[in-house]
Amino acid sequence: MAVQSVQARDDTRDQALPGYAVAAIREEGRWRCISLDVAALHDLDAAITELRALRSTGAVVGLLDVDDEFFVLLRPVPGGVSLLVSDAVAALDYDVAADVLDLLRVELPSDGEDALWPEGDLAILADLGLPAEELEVLVNELELYPDEQLAAIGRRCGFADALAAVVDAR
Template identity: 55%
Template structure:
């Protein structure tokens, strides 16, 4: 892969819903290159409530990681990102999906993984598919759309303001 450790831009946040309240917190920048680290970090903050992570990577794609017993439920917004990003390739590896070929770059990007990863928070598979296919939006804006639909946009924006893009 082509991403040197620590060179990835973007953000990773942990989202926890406990006792009817949302909490959003930033995760370490190093986790943008470390899927196992993201899974571990979310498991540590989950407590008794449901928890997941949202990563926006280099204005290119997003990843949603939701630990489940025995592994993690994953969604990668653009499977072709696995050609250039280790974390995207790691998501496909855990999903047991082959990395696309260079020829696939000519096609429109497509998501891989569990489109229903947040269905229990009011984001059905069809809506997640629409968010993933919205190529006019940056990944942080796509994640803000998800946060709005699930009901934690205020908490999300307080931690990560998409208007602050460098």
């Protein structure tokens, strides 16, 4: 399924963004994490394609820390992909967030919008040990940066050490 995005400003599309793109893969009861191509921070289609190519018998979760501003969780499911963006307002400035809203069929926020709110499937990790209610509390914790939120998600689901090893190695 193709995802249409808001046209990026010419000066930002090819620039590297701070942050990281990682896949957490659970096979035979063990987690491992690998880096995804940095294109995933700009292009949701690239992230989805790379996650689907990993082919695993267990869970595959994509974690994007975009520009230290927000995060995206992606999870391939039969017939599509489950998505969560931690801040829907980020879609005004970042293509990948706009792509998430487009795929979710959610309208872009207004230009003057400044309230943070998540959009997507808060139960995306419920079967991995992180219920929707807990994820919502974590997403709304304004004193944590996105990398700290993703580290907390990793701790709760059981892949924190593998995530830290990949993030620290980049």
